[in-house]
Amino acid sequence: MExxxxxxxxxxxxxxxxxxxxxxxxxxxxxxxxxxxxxxxGENPKTKFKRWLKKKGEAPVLMSDVxxxxxxAIIDARLFNMGIFKSFTESxxxxxxxxxxxxxxxxxxxxxxxxxxxxxxxxxxxxxLILSEKDKSLIKxxxxxxxxxxxxxxxxxxxxxxxxxxxxxNPDYLLxxxxxxxxxxxxxxxxxxxxxxxxxxLTVYHINNVFVNQNFSxxxxxxxxxxxxxxxxNIVFSGKKDRMAIKPKVLSKSxxxxxxxxxxxxxxxxxxxxxxxxxxxxxxxxxxxxRNDLVPGLLDVNILMTPIPKYTFRTEIDLxxxxxxxxxxxxxxxxxNRNTFKGAELLTLNLAGxxxxxxxxxxxxxxxxxxxxxxxLTFPRFLVPxxxxxxxxxxxxxxxxxxxxxxxxxxxxxxxRTFRFAYSFKWKDDIRKEHEFNPIDISYNSVGNQSxxxxxxxxxxxFLKKSxxxxxxxxxxxxxxxxxxxxxxxxxxxxxQINPELAGNTLSLINWIGGKKVxxxxxxxxxxxxYSQFAKISLDGRLYYNFRDKSKLxxxxxxxxxxxxxxxxxxxxxxxxxxGGPNSIRAFHIxxxxxxxxxxxxxxxxxxxxxGDMKLEMNTEYxxxxxxxxKGALFVDAGNVWSLKSNPSDFSSPFVISKFMDELAVGAGMxxxxxxxxxxxxxxxAMPLRKPWLEENHRWVTNQIDFGSSSWRKDxxxxxxxxxxxx
Numbered sequence: 001m002e003x004x005x006x007x008x009x010x011x012x013x014x015x016x017x018x019x020x021x022x023x024x025x026x027x028x029x030x031x032x033x034x035x036x037x038x039x040x041x042g043e044n045p046k047t048k049f050k051r052w053l054k055k056k057g058e059a060p061v062l063m064s065d066v067x068x069x070x071x072x073a074i075i076d077a078r079l080f081n082m083g084i085f086k087s088f089t090e091s092x093x094x095x096x097x098x099x100x101x102x103x104x105x106x107x108x109x110x111x112x113x114x115x116x117x118x119x120x121x122x123x124x125x126x127x128x129l130i131l132s133e134k135d136k137s138l139i140k141x142x143x144x145x146x147x148x149x150x151x152x153x154x155x156x157x158x159x160x161x162x163x164x165x166x167x168x169x170n171p172d173y174l175l176x177x178x179x180x181x182x183x184x185x186x187x188x189x190x191x192x193x194x195x196x197x198x199x200x201x202l203t204v205y206h207i208n209n210v211f212v213n214q215n216f217s218x219x220x221x222x223x224x225x226x227x228x229x230x231x232x233x234n235i236v237f238s239g240k241k242d243r244m245a246i247k248p249k250v251l252s253k254s255x256x257x258x259x260x261x262x263x264x265x266x267x268x269x270x271x272x273x274x275x276x277x278x279x280x281x282x283x284x285x286x287x288x289x290x291r292n293d294l295v296p297g298l299l300d301v302n303i304l305m306t307p308i309p310k311y312t313f314r315t316e317i318d319l320x321x322x323x324x325x326x327x328x329x330x331x332x333x334x335x336x337n338r339n340t341f342k343g344a345e346l347l348t349l350n351l352a353g354x355x356x357x358x359x360x361x362x363x364x365x366x367x368x369x370x371x372x373x374x375x376x377l378t379f380p381r382f383l384v385p386x387x388x389x390x391x392x393x394x395x396x397x398x399x400x401x402x403x404x405x406x407x408x409x410x411x412x413x414x415x416x417r418t419f420r421f422a423y424s425f426k427w428k429d430d431i432r433k434e435h436e437f438n439p440i441d442i443s444y445n446s447v448g449n450q451s452x453x454x455x456x457x458x459x460x461x462x463f464l465k466k467s468x469x470x471x472x473x474x475x476x477x478x479x480x481x482x483x484x485x486x487x488x489x490x491x492x493x494x495x496x497q498i499n500p501e502l503a504g505n506t507l508s509l510i511n512w513i514g515g516k517k518v519x520x521x522x523x524x525x526x527x528x529x530x531y532s533q534f535a536k537i538s539l540d541g542r543l544y545y546n547f548r549d550k551s552k553l554x555x556x557x558x559x560x561x562x563x564x565x566x567x568x569x570x571x572x573x574x575x576x577x578x579x580g581g582p583n584s585i586r587a588f589h590i591x592x593x594x595x596x597x598x599x600x601x602x603x604x605x606x607x608x609x610x611x612g613d614m615k616l617e618m619n620t621e622y623x624x625x626x627x628x629x630x631k632g633a634l635f636v637d638a639g640n641v642w643s644l645k646s647n648p649s650d651f652s653s654p655f656v657i658s659k660f661m662d663e664l665a666v667g668a669g670m671x672x673x674x675x676x677x678x679x680x681x682x683x684x685x686a687m688p689l690r691k692p693w694l695e696e697n698h699r700w701v702t703n704q705i706d707f708g709s710s711s712w713r714k715d716x717x718x719x720x721x722x723x724x725x726x727x
Contacts (some may be wrong), residue, residue, distance in 0.1 A: 008111065008144070016106055022061050024101075033698045034058035056627075067095065068102050075106060077564040081112030083187070085146030085180065111144040115186035123202055126161065130191075133160050150176050158392060162265035165204035166286070167299060177602075188505035200290075205263045208291055208298040210255065213238040214245050214281070216304035234259040234699060243390050245307060246280065250343040253381065254278070254396065257286070257301050271303070273394040278344040278380045300641055312336040328356035328367075332414050346378040367411050382425060395428035412455040417446045431486060432437060436479040444529065445471040445574070448635075463643075464610055466570040472531040473572055475503025485544065495542035503575075504533025508566050520569035532572045536562035538615070542727055551624040556727045558617040563644065577609025577641045579665075582720035583727070584617060585637040587667020589718065594641040596654075596663055599693040611668035612641030614655050626672075633671040635684070638664050640692060662699070666690035669718075673725070683722040 024096060025035045033297065036059030041050040057369045068091035079087045089106040117139050121127035137526060138153045154171040161169045172194070179188040212235055230237045254274035283306040291298040316332040332352040340347040381389050383399035406418040423440040436464035447468055458465035478500055482603045484493040491627035507526060508518050509523035516524065523530045538560030547552040564571050581590030592600045595612035617639030640663050642655035669686030690700050706712045 011084065012079065012084070012106075012108065015078050016075045016104070019078045020071055020104070021074070022065055022209050025058050025061055030059075035060055048582075062094075063100055063374070066102060068104070070144070071102075072104060075104060079106065079108060080584055081147035083113075084108050085112060094315050110185060112180060112185045112187045114139060114141050114143050114145060114181055115188045116141055117189045120190050120192045125204070126166075126193070129160060129164055130157055133157075139189065143708050148292065150189075159265065162263075163267075165206065165262040165264070165297075166201065167205040167263050168198065168200040168203070170201065173201060180251045186230055202211050203297050205290075205299050207257050207259055207261050207263060208300050210235045210257055210259060210301045210303070212236065212248075212255070212303045212305070213240070214305040214307060216285075216306050218283075220308065238252075244343050245342070246278075246339055247342045250276075250380075253390065255303065255390065257303075261447045262300055263302050270392055270394045274380075274396045275303070275305060277396040279346055280307060280338050280344050280720055282458045308338060309446060310338050312338070326669075328354060330354035340377065344380045346376075348376045348378075350376075350664070352372045366413075368409055369553040370406065371406040372404065372406045374402065374692070376403075377401045378539075383425075393427075393429070395430075397425065397427035400424045400426070410454075412451050414447050414451065415449040417448070419444045432482055433486055434481045434483070436481075438477045444473075444527075445572075445575075447471070457643075460511055461610070463570060467573040467576065467610075469530055471529040471572075472526050473503050473575070474507060474526075474531060475501060475505070475564065477501035485677065491546050493544040493546070495540070497540040497546070499538045499540075501535075501536040502534075503573075504531050507531050508533055518567045520564070523567045531567060531574070532564070533566040534562055534564045534575065535566045536560070536571075536575060538577075540727075549625075551622065554619075554623060554727065556617075556619040558615060558619075558639070560615045561644075562613050564613075571611075571613060573611070577615035578609065578611045579615060579617060579641050581641050582682075583682065585639055585667050586635070586669055586720050586726070587637065587688040587716075587718055589667060592637070593665045593692075594663075595643050596640070597693050599691070614642045615646040616640065621726070623673075629674055631673040632671065632673050633684070635671065636666070636668045636689075637686070637688075638690075640664050662696065663692045664690065665692050667718075680724050682722045682725065684722070684726075686720065687716050 009055045016576065025032045027209075036057070037053045038059055041054035041057060044632070045051045050420045072091050077091045079089075087106055087108045089104055092103045092105070094101050094103065095466045117137065117279050119127065119131060119134065121130060130657070136156070138149050143149075151171075154174045154176075157174060158169060158171040175194050177190040177191050177192060180186075182188060185395050206656075215238070228238065229698055230248060233252050234260075235248065235252055237248045237251070254271065255461040256270045256274075257263075270282055272286055275281060283304075285302075285304040287304065289302065291300060312335070314332075314334040314336070316330075316334075318330045318332075324529070330352065330500070331354070332350060334351075335349045337347040339345065344586075350369070352374075353369070353371040355369040377400070379399040381399065382394050382397050400422070402420070402422040404418075404420045404669060406416075406420075408416045408418075420443040421440070422438055422442075424436060424438040426436050428434045457467065457597040466524070474705070480498050482496045484490055485495060487493060507524070513520050513523050518524045518533075525531065539558070541557045543555045547553070561576050562571050562575060562577070580588040580593040584590075585593060591609040591611070594600075594609060598610075600609045617637070619635065619637045621633050621635040623631060623633045640660070642660065642663070647652050667686050668689055669684055671682060671684035673683070674681040687705065689702055692699055694701075701727040702711070703715075
């Protein structure tokens with residue numbers, strides 16, 4: 001074997017191994033457990049258990065099943081596709097007492113290198129289009145020969161031609177002729193057309209008539225009725241104007257196939273995605289038919305849409321169980337109107353209510369209930385007072401208006417009423433990149449019926465008291481998400497979400513223009529309430545490594561920091577960072593860790609918990625299959641929250657770079673998940689490994705682990721029951 005660099009050696013070996021068939025029985029620690037299961041079940045298993053063993057086991061791979069000569073030829077063919085044209089593979093069978101193995105030895109050389117690519121396209125129009133995009137060619141001089149790259153290059157060129165009107169063109173009409181007679185193991189390519197190509201494949205097609213039927217039914221394949229149509233922007237809509245489910249003016253903005261324009265597959269895909277993204281149709285078909293007249297190169301477009309019922313009513317009833325021993329039912333009623341103003345606007349009315357109480361502990365008499373009506377109106381477009389140029393993005397932008405009211409009754413503490421209005425935009429660059437911009441996000445909190453116990457708690461903690469004083473929040477936020485989880489073929493998948501947020505700056509600017517200087521010592525008010533002013537940014541970064549056996553290693557880093565300034569000295573309670581719970585550090589109760597070296601025991605503080613100005617959290621989880629819908633997990637979580645400056649009540653110490661590593665809470669555990677794709681029920685059992693509130697040098701508690709002690713289990717084991725994966 002000639003010298004081959006390390007990277008190629010690994011790739012060549014992997015390619016050869018993939019060609020080996022059949023695969024040997026799997027070995028684990030020197031044993032073959034699946035083969036044992038198969039044999040233990042017997043030839044004709046009678047019991048249910050033995051039938052299960054047979055199904056989950058592996059039949060023995062017999063010597064008669066292996067054909068070394070055929071496998072050697074397949075290996076050579078795979079290597080040929082990688083540019084190793086002159087390889088030959090030998091096989092040797094080594095027999096033992098009960099087993100045998102086949103050793104394949106491939107004699108290879110360095111892969112042939114691409115020297116150049118010459119274009120020899122007989123059709124001038126095709127040649128011009130292909131040459132105009134040759135800089136984007138996947139075939140690069142100096143690269144190794146690879147048959148898969150040649151196939152992808154044909155697909156790339158086909159996509160270019162499809163977007164330029166060549167409706168009937170096919171990648172198979174392109175032919176790469178290879179010349180390997182060059183010196184130094186190089187190969188020259190000539191791109192040509194096949195000899196016999198249908199005439200229509202070389203014809204540029206234009207759009208003729210566009211017909212739209214938004215009431216198409218698979219059960220009633222009614223034909224178009226020319227007496228019952230409406231023409232709008234050269235698009236023919238079936239049905240009279242007063243019977244249109246969605247206004248033609250709205251639908252036409254999502255139709256990118258227009259009369260007289262050159263056919264484009266990109267416009268075809270964009271039209272499909274925009275119409276489906278509206279949320280009004282369960283099926284959209286775009287059919288093309290060639291005109292059978294004297295004018296060649298014309299396509300009629302027939303867009304058939306099967307609508308979803310206009311109204312949907314949904315009821316959800318959940319039983320919520322939190323890791324701090326609070327539990328109770330939650331009910332959500334939802335009514336959806338999919339075409340509110342005949343412009344595909346989605347109007348959703350939600351009415352949610354919940355009740356929760358502590359089942360045991362010192363807070364057995366503590367309970368709360370809430371109800372939360374919310375009205376959301378979503379438009380399938382940017383709703384702005386100026387025109388935005390239409391783009392060819394396959395994703396439709398959306399504008400949402402949200403108005404909500406939330407009433408919470410904390411018995412023996414207080415009543416809280418929250419009003420919120422948000423005006424937001426969502427759009428996607430592609431399948432991985434999503435943006436959300438909230439230029440207006442206003443909320444107002446009102447706290448009433450304060451009990452003596454609650455008042456005393458606030459007086460004892462001025463920091464907590466001040467976070468409840470700032471009731472008015474007016475600001476905006478932006479969120480950028482990069483997500484590769486839907487790219488199922490990727491071994492390594494990334495997820496990144498960045499969320500910056502600002503509040504109070506506009507109000508402070510108005511005060512400044514009016515000559516009033518704002519400060520936290522003498523805060524300004526809006527409608528009698530102090531408004532918040534702060535800047536906040538958070539990061540959620542994840543990495544997923546997918547193994548061949550469908551197991552997965554998932555890692556997450558959460559980080560955030562917020563800074564009150566100007567009119568504020570403390571973050572409002574709703575904007576603080578919290579840590580602990582079923583989607584955070586699972587070994588500790590919800591929101592109980594920190595800030596700093598504080599542990600907030602739910603038995604002592606009830607519903608109220610103090611958050612931080614800064615957060616750092618790290619999670620690692622190994623997920624694996626158990627049986628069918630049952631999945632398992634092993635995980636480790638670490639993190640904490642901190643204040644940025646000393647707490648006025650001496651409740652906690654501020655964040656210090658030299659100390660924060662020693663103040664991380666650490667927990668670990670294992671989980672069982674029932675994953676039926678559309679629904680995941682999760683059970684995670686965790687225990688603390690490190691408690692930052694203990695004395696220094698005594699914070700690691702691994703030496704105290706005692707599963708046999710009931711008191712240790714009660715104080716340390718935390719069972720988290722939740723819906724969905726933690727990240």
